[in-house]
Amino acid sequence: MGALTFDALLRSLKQRAPDPVYYLHGEEDVLKDEAVRALLERAVDPAARDFNVDQRAAAELDPEAFNALVNTPPMLTATRAVVLRGMEQLRKTAKVRQELLRYVDSPNPTTVLVLVHGTAEPPDAELVRRATAVEVTALPPERVERWMTHRAKQLGFTLTPEAGELLLASVGADLSGLARELEKLAPLCAGRPATRDEVAALVGVRRGDTVQDFVDAALERRAPAAAALVEPVLEQAGMSGVRMLSALGTSLVGTALARAELDRDARRGGGARGDRLEGVLLSHLRAARPYGLGSWQQTARRWAKWAELWTAGELRHALRLTADADRALKSTTLTDEAGILEQLVLSWGVRAKEAA
16 A cells, blocks of 8 residues: 655545555654544544544454444445554554454445554554555654644634744644643633743743753853753753753754864865855754754754854763763662753863863
8 A cells, every 4th residue: 555644644635535544653643643633534524423433442452343343334424434543552463453454455445444553663564564654753843833833723822923932942842742832822812822921921931941041051151051040941841851951962962063064174174154064064954854953944053153162072071971961860869950960061161161
C-alpha cells in the first residue's frame, strides 16, 4: 500500500475517499490525533457518527472482538470507522495481530480502519508495508507557530504577536504542551486576542524569565544574569533541570558548530561573517531538523553571534562541564537542580574572566 506524510494525508482526503486501512506512526502524537479527526470527518457522515465510530485499545481485543468491530455493517451511512490505539503494545505473536494482518490483506470495503502506533517503539514493518502508512513527524519550527495560531482559532480566540512569542518561548515546540496552555486560555479569552500579560499569568512566566532568556544570558557570557534566572525558570509549570540543561546543551553545540565554521574560514584566509555564516548554519539545521528549537533563522542568527564570544577550547570545556551537570541531574542521589545549573553557568563566567 502507499506511504504518506501528514500533509499528504490531508491533501489526499480532499481529493478522494479514504483508503480501507491506515497505519499512523511517528513521533508527534498530537498530529496523529488530528489525522484521526480528519479521517473520521471524511469517512463518516456527521449525523451518523454516534452509531458508526468505534475507538478501542488494540491490546484489549481478541480476534473475535476485532472481527466484530471491523465487519459490523454501517448504520444509515455508506461507511463506518474503527480506530485502534496502542498498536505498539501488540506482541508480534499476539493472535489479534495475526488476525489483523489477514484482515489488512482483504479489508471490509464499508469500514475505514485506523491503526494508531504510539511513540515508544519502532513501527510494525508488516503494517507499514501492507496498510496505507502515515509517518507523523514533528513540525519544523516555522510550522509550530502556524499550528499554534490555527489551534487558538479552533478554540475561539486569537493571540497577539507578543502573547504568541511568550507562549512559544516558555513552552517550546512541544505541541501537547502548547495545546494544554491554549485550552486554559480559551475560556478566558473567548472571541478576542489573548495578551502577553494573560499568557504570563497563566503559564507563570514573567517578561525576561523564559528558558530562552536563560540560554541567551548563559551563551552571551552573562553568568550572574543566567544564574539569577535559574530558580524563576525552574518554578514554571512543566519545567525541570533536565529540560533547561537540554536547551542549554543544544545551543552550546550549535555555537561550537558556528565557531568551527569561523575557524575553518579563518584558516583558509576568508571570513564566515554575517549572512554567510547564518546561511551555513541554517543549512545544517535544515539537514539535521533538530526538535525543540524555535525559528531556525533566529537560531542560526544567535549561534553566529554567540560564536564570536567563545574560543573553540572554551566551548569544548563548557561541553564537558555540561555533560558532568547532566550526569549530576540524572543521579538518584542529587536533587539540587538549581544549584547544579547555577554552578554550571557561573563556571562559564569564571573561565571567561580568567581567559580575558
